[in-house]
Amino acid sequence: MQRIGVFVCWCGSNIAATVDVHKVAETLAKEPGVVFSTNYQYMCSQAGQEMIQEAIHTHKLTGVVICSCSPRMHEGTFRKTCAAAGLNPYMVEIANIREQCSWIHKDMAEATEKAVILGRAAIAKVHLNAPLTAGTSPVTKRALVIGGGIAGIQTALDIADAGYEVDIVEKKPTIGGKMTQIDKTFPTLDCAACILTPKMVDAAQNEKIHIYSYSEVESVKGFVGNFHVTIRKKARFVDETKCTGCGDCTTKCPQKNVPNEFNLGMDNRRAIYIPFAQAVPKIATIDADYCTMLKTGKCGICSKVCAAGAIDYQQKDQLVEEEYGAIVVATGFDPISVEKFDEYAYSQSPDVVTSLEFERLMNAAGPTNGTLLRPSDKTHPHTLVFVQCVGSRCDGDGRGKSYCSKICCMYTAKHAMLCREKYPDTDVYVFYIDVRTPGKNFDEFYRRAVEEYGVHYIKGQVGKVVPENGKLKVQASDLLSNEQIHIDADMVILAAAIEPDKSARPLATMLTASMDTNDFFTEAHPKLRPVESPTAGIFLSGACQGPKDIPETVAQASAAAAKVLGLLAKDNLTCNPCVAQPDEMMCNGCSSCEKVCPYGAITYSDKEFRGPNRTTLIRRVASVNPAVCQGCGACTVACPSGAMDLKGFSNKQIMAEVDAICK
Amino acid sequence: MQVNGEYKPTIVAFCCNWCSYAGADLSGTNRLTYPDNVKIIRIPCSCRLNPMFILRAFQRGADGVILCGCHPGDCHYTTGNYYARRRMTLLFSMLDFLGIERERTRVEWVSAAEGAKFAATMNEFTAQVAKLGENKRLEDLRCKK
Numbered sequence: 001m002q003r004i005g006v007f008v009c010w011c012g013s014n015i016a017a018t019v020d021v022h023k024v025a026e027t028l029a030k031e032p033g034v035v036f037s038t039n040y041q042y043m044c045s046q047a048g049q050e051m052i053q054e055a056i057h058t059h060k061l062t063g064v065v066i067c068s069c070s071p072r073m074h075e076g077t078f079r080k081t082c083a084a085a086g087l088n089p090y091m092v093e094i095a096n097i098r099e100q101c102s103w104i105h106k107d108m109a110e111a112t113e114k115a116v117i118l119g120r121a122a123i124a125k126v127h128l129n130a131p132l133t134a135g136t137s138p139v140t141k142r143a144l145v146i147g148g149g150i151a152g153i154q155t156a157l158d159i160a161d162a163g164y165e166v167d168i169v170e171k172k173p174t175i176g177g178k179m180t181q182i183d184k185t186f187p188t189l190d191c192a193a194c195i196l197t198p199k200m201v202d203a204a205q206n207e208k209i210h211i212y213s214y215s216e217v218e219s220v221k222g223f224v225g226n227f228h229v230t231i232r233k234k235a236r237f238v239d240e241t242k243c244t245g246c247g248d249c250t251t252k253c254p255q256k257n258v259p260n261e262f263n264l265g266m267d268n269r270r271a272i273y274i275p276f277a278q279a280v281p282k283i284a285t286i287d288a289d290y291c292t293m294l295k296t297g298k299c300g301i302c303s304k305v306c307a308a309g310a311i312d313y314q315q316k317d318q319l320v321e322e323e324y325g326a327i328v329v330a331t332g333f334d335p336i337s338v339e340k341f342d343e344y345a346y347s348q349s350p351d352v353v354t355s356l357e358f359e360r361l362m363n364a365a366g367p368t369n370g371t372l373l374r375p376s377d378k379t380h381p382h383t384l385v386f387v388q389c390v391g392s393r394c395d396g397d398g399r400g401k402s403y404c405s406k407i408c409c410m411y412t413a414k415h416a417m418l419c420r421e422k423y424p425d426t427d428v429y430v431f432y433i434d435v436r437t438p439g440k441n442f443d444e445f446y447r448r449a450v451e452e453y454g455v456h457y458i459k460g461q462v463g464k465v466v467p468e469n470g471k472l473k474v475q476a477s478d479l480l481s482n483e484q485i486h487i488d489a490d491m492v493i494l495a496a497a498i499e500p501d502k503s504a505r506p507l508a509t510m511l512t513a514s515m516d517t518n519d520f521f522t523e524a525h526p527k528l529r530p531v532e533s534p535t536a537g538i539f540l541s542g543a544c545q546g547p548k549d550i551p552e553t554v555a556q557a558s559a560a561a562a563k564v565l566g567l568l569a570k571d572n573l574t575c576n577p578c579v580a581q582p583d584e585m586m587c588n589g590c591s592s593c594e595k596v597c598p599y600g601a602i603t604y605s606d607k608e609f610r611g612p613n614r615t616t617l618i619r620r621v622a623s624v625n626p627a628v629c630q631g632c633g634a635c636t637v638a639c640p641s642g643a644m645d646l647k648g649f650s651n652k653q654i655m656a657e658v659d660a661i662c663k
Numbered sequence: 664m665q666v667n668g669e670y671k672p673t674i675v676a677f678c679c680n681w682c683s684y685a686g687a688d689l690s691g692t693n694r695l696t697y698p699d700n701v702k703i704i705r706i707p708c709s710c711r712l713n714p715m716f717i718l719r720a721f722q723r724g725a726d727g728v729i730l731c732g733c734h735p736g737d738c739h740y741t742t743g744n745y746y747a748r749r750r751m752t753l754l755f756s757m758l759d760f761l762g763i764e765r766e767r768t769r770v771e772w773v774s775a776a777e778g779a780k781f782a783a784t785m786n787e788f789t790a791q792v793a794k795l796g797e798n799k800r801l802e803d804l805r806c807k808k
Contacts, residue, residue, distance in 0.1 A: 099691030632740035633711030662723035
């Protein structure tokens with residue numbers, strides 16, 4: 001019989017306001033095996049933890065039940081507390097009477113009764129707990145960063161600075177990400193390229209960093225500390241080791257009409273191209289969809305002009321196998337397609353542009369070399385209308401996103417301000433639902449746009465944009481004066497919502513990392529573990545976790561790097577001891593468990609058993625590799641003879657909980 | 664279960680540790696209420712649920728049993744919820760055979776972000792089970808004191 005101690009936490013008034021903690025402690029004291037039961041204001045505080053440790057010593061407890069917040073919050077804390085007092089940490093069970101009781105029920109009698117039942121279930125489980133010892137597994141001291149935007153670059157630089165090797169996998173021919181397309185950054189208005197390109201060069205020159213550009217992650221196997229990753233290096237038909245980035249081929253290629261994705265299709269590039277002048281690595285790439293040589297076998301001009309002899313039309317995709325201890329996801333974001341918002345006439349007029357397109361139009365390296373010209377007739381625009389929240393905070397009709405994209409208020413203020421500064425003859429209108437400017441110096445920045453630069457901010461939504469006689473007729477409502485407004489605009493700029501990159505969802509499946517309904521990666525804890533995925537060894541950096549501006553992205557990138565370093569600094573990791581274990585006497589070697597195991601943790605071997613009349617029998621039985629098993633329990637249900645069981649969540653334990661609840 | 668002469672169904676909810684248990688926590692964090700009849704048992708993955716546990720719950724007097732797991736494709740262990748889905752389909756046809764109303768069991772996918780969905784599901788499921796009344800068909804009277 002176990003000697004169990006029950007500790008009921010008040011959590012200040014979080015639990016005590018709806019649950020009668022004294023009554024819970026008194027009632028549970030009468031349960032079989034309970035030798036000590038108490039309640040305290042904050043069980044997780046030092047005084048509370050000392051109380052638990054003292055009770056373990058004085059009452060010689062063999063099991064501990066803590067009725068408190070969710071085990072997702074403090075299970076680890078209480079396990080450590082008990083381990084320090086000499087009790088096996090896996091002899092601790094938590095009854096979740098905060099998130100799943102006091103916070104959802106209002107009636108004290110009902111909540112108290114439920115808390116008692118939850119406590120009873122935990123006691124019933126502890127009776128069947130067995131001390132577990134965690135094994136260890138070695139850590140591969142290298143990290144992989146998926147995505148080479150500012151988030152990925154910052155994470156990689158920080159990891160490399162601490163002396164560990166790190167690889168960046170970037171699907172585009174160059175690293176740099178979305179920030180390379182941005183002209184100026186708010187709220188300081190410094191040039192994005194001037195602060196980003198030195199970092200890109202740093203990453204390329206750092207001997208600890210290896211960049212796989214134009215590559216994608218093909219598969220991920222393994223677990224924290226020991227990931228096996230296959231990387232697909234897409235054929236760029238240029239030998240990376242020979243190409244000097246001189247750019248001769250990109251000026252001689254006869255295929256001139258390829259939409260330039262760097263300028264969002266607003267001008268053209270050649271079939272062989274370097275995305276932009278500061279690209280890293282500065283290596284040409286052939287676009288197989290447009291290259292005449294690759295399509296028809298007739299051309300070969302680039303290979304003739306290449307002095308380095310780097311062109312290789314026979315190049316194939318290459319699969320590279322690598323080992324990593326930690327993986328950082330930095331896949332970033334994309335603006336949504338605004339085609340669905342046809343009321344703004346995006347598909348009807350080239351003068352209706354998205355904010356990122358506007359960014360390129362203002363950029364000195366953009367399609368107009370930084371002169372703001374209307375895309376339709378290349379004339380100077382006089383009236384500009386900015387529409388906020390295109391697809392953000394948009395519920396109900398299924399066209400947009402329910403969340404706030406966070407960055408649009410600020411970049412629109414920036415665009416409006418830059419526009420007024422460069423061209424004081426322009427009239428700039430901004431239609432908004434709310435202006436949201438939390439952040440250091442953000443509100444001051446927005447106020448400058450209104451007060452110093454005379455940008456017209458109008459609270460209200462644009463109902464319709466109609467292209468007419470070379471103008472854009474904007475119909476909108478002013479919610480504050482309750483008037484209809486008609487503006488003849490030269491350009492309309494749409495602040496499109498941002499969404500996670502399309503590659504994020506398949507990647508999350510590969511990594512078994514969880515995502516929310518908007519396809520943003522979820523963090524292990526929204527407040528306390530914001531840069532870790534719930535999957536051990538997977539870390540989150542930048543906008544893949546939620547909309548973020550550049551300073552926040554960089555902060556999160558460095559935080560993710562710090563977490564990675566914490567992992568890589570360890571030589572060995574403690575494994576989860578709650579793994580499957582077969583009862584060899586009952587196993588009949590049928591292989592049912594092996595088939596359902598997602599990790600390949602189960603193997604079979606012939607073992608000798610004692611048979612009747614002093615004979616020996618050789619039987620095929622299952623064995624589980626505890627370092628590979630992640631403890632999902634699929635095998636325990638698949639086993640027809642009931643030989644397989646999961647430590648910490650055994651059949652008997654779960655049934656004891658069921659019994660306690662149904663009593 | 665009878666409380667003050669009023670019928671109150673006993674409901675056991677099995678929640679996977681990674682998505683649905685976190686979803687249940689989130690509904691608590693957001694103070695979204697659902698009936699106190701629902702008692703949650705944490706399991707590592709929905710595939711850890713042996714259909715036997717559900718039968719055991721019915722035998723011991725539960726009136727409804729619900730299994731919550733990660734959305735298909737989102738399983739922390741990649742494929743666990745697919746196994747759970749198939750096993751539960753088999754169990755449902757067996758419950759049909761035993762004459763247990765189908766409405767007493769349910770499988771629902773609740774992600775860690777869907778606190779509101781968890782609360783709504785529990786409200787709906789409790790109402791559904793309450794309508795059916797007490798589970799007598801599989802209840803083992805020997806289990807009663």
